[in-house]
Amino acid sequence: MKKGMFADSALLFVAFIWGATFVIVQKAIAYMPPHLFNSVRFFIAAVCLISIAIFIKRKVLYKMYSIKLVIAGVILGSFLFLGYAFQTVGLLYTTSSKAGFITGLSVMIVPFLSLWVIKEKPKVVVFAGAFLGCIGLYYLTIGDVQGLNGGDMLIFLCAIFFALHIVFTGKYSGQNDALSLTIVQLLTVSVLSFFSFLLFEKSEISSFKRLIHQDVIVALIITSFFATALAFLIQTKFQQFTTSAKVALIFAMEPVFAALTAFIVIEEKLSTSGIIGCLFIFTAMIVSEIPDKWLNKSLKSV
Template identity: 50%
Template sequence: MADGLLLLVAGIWGFTFVTVQHAISFLEPHAFNAIRFSIASLFLIIWLLLFDRSQLKKWNKHSIKAGFTLGFFLFIGYSFQTIGLIYTTSSKAGFITGLSVILVPLFLFVFYQVKLTATNIIGVLSAAAGLYLLTLADAVSVNIGDVYVFVCAIGFALQIIFTGKYASAYPTLLLTIIQLATVSILSFAASFLFENTANNFQLPVLYKKEVWSALLITSVFATALAFIIQTGVQKYTTSIRVALIFAMEPVFAAITAYFYNQERLSNSSWVGCALILAGMIFVELPFKKGIKLTKQKINRLNE
C-alpha cells in the first residue's frame, strides 16, 4: 500500500510537467508558483489547525529558520524548473530534474566527505552520459531551458540534503508549512521584481481553464496532498525503495508529454533518458560497502 501510494505521488509529479507548461503560456512562472504555494500552504494550515494543533508548540525561531532554509532551496528548484519549461520540453525537463537524485551523493561527497560507493560512481557516470545525449547530441548548443532545469535539480538536491538535517528535529507538518509558505513569499517577491505584474494576478488570466486547472492540480494534489502522503507512508517502506519509486517521475513526465503534447524525442535522446534513469537507480542501489556515516561525519552534517 505504501509503495503504491508513493508511486501515485511520482505519477502526479510527472503529470504536472505538462499542466504547468500549458499554464505558464498564460501566467508567468513566478506568479504561477506564488499562487500555487499559497494555496498549498493554506490547505496544510487548515489541516494543522483541524487535526494536529500540538505541533504549534514547536513554532519558534529555530523551526522558522529550518523551514526557511528548506523553502529557499525549494524555491530555487521550482522557480528554475518552471522558467525552464518555457524553453524546453516536458519530457526533457522531467529527466533533467531527476538528476537531483544523483547530485545528492555528489554534494555529500564534496561538502561532507561522505565516500561514494561503486554504485554511486556508476550511477553518476551513467547519468552524465545520458544528460549529454539528451541535451547536446542533437543540438549545436545547450538549450537555455535545459540549463535552467539543471539549476533546478541542484536546488532540489540541496533541499533533500537539508531535509535530512532538519526533518527529525521538527514536526513534519509544521516544517512543511513554513517551507511552502517561504516558497510562496519568495515567488511573490520574484514576480513583482522580474515579471510584468500588470498581466499577473488578473482574473481573466486566472479564469482560463489551463491556468486554474493547473493551479488546482499542482497546489492541492502535487504539493499539499503529495507531501502528506509521503510523510504518512514513508515510515512503512525503506528510503532506498522510496528513491527508486520516485525515479519513475521523469518516466511519467515523458509518457504524459507523449500523449498530451505529442512530444517526440530522437533515438539518441531516448538513449539519454534511459541512461539517466539507470543512473538514478544505480546511485540508490544498496552496496555491501555502501555509504557509511561515521559519528564525526553525522555531527558535521548536523552542524
C-alpha cells in the first residue's frame, strides 16, 4: 500500500474515532465544564504519550527541549485550543446543527489557506470534493442553518482555527519528531484550557461528586487515550504523506460517523436529508481521489 493511501486510511480512522466519541463527550460535559474536561483530557493524553516515550526508550523528552519543536507544538496547540474554545462558547448562542455545518466549512477553508500559508497547491478535484463535502454537511445538518447570529460567528472562527491547525500540522509534521510534537501540542491545549476554566467556568462547579460521575470517567478514559493521544499522534505522523486539503475532506467524515454512532448507540434516527448528506460526503471523498490527469483527459474530450 502506498504511503499516501495508508495515510488517508489512518486519518479516516481518526475521523471515525472522533465521530464515535461525540456522544460520550456530550454526556460528560453535562457534568464537567467543557474547558475543565478538555484540560484533564489533554493532560492525561500527554502523560500517556510521555510514558510511552520513556517505555520505548526514545529520546523524545530531550527533543522536546528543541526551541523549534516547542514553538511548532505551541502554535499547533494554540490553534487547537482556540478551535475548541470558540466552539464551546459559540454553542451557548447557537444550535448544534448550525454549529456542525459551520465548523464543517473548514473543508472549504483549508485548500485556500494551504495555498496561501504553505504554498501547497491542492489538486483541482480536491476543490470539487470540498464543494460536494459542504453540500453534504448542509444536508446532514439541514433544518436549522438560517438566521445567523453572534454564536454562529464564533463557530466560524472555530472553523478557521481548526483549518489553521490542519494546515500548520501539514507544515510542521515532516520537520519534527511526531511523538515529541504531539506531546507539546497536547500539553499546550491542556494548560490553556485550564486557565480558561479558572477564568470562565470555576463558578459552575457545585460539588466535587458531580465531577466524578460515571459518564465523566468513561468519557475521559476513552477520549484521552483514543480520541486524543492516539488520534493526534496519527494526524501528526501521517499528515506529512498527504495534503492538508485532503485531510480536511477526510475529517468531514466525522459528523457522518457521529450520526451513525448516535443511530447505533442511542437509536437516534437519521433523516432522509441526513442520508443524502452522508452520500454527498462519501462522493466527495471518492472524487478527491480522481487523478488530475484523468480529469484533464475528460475535459479535453468534451
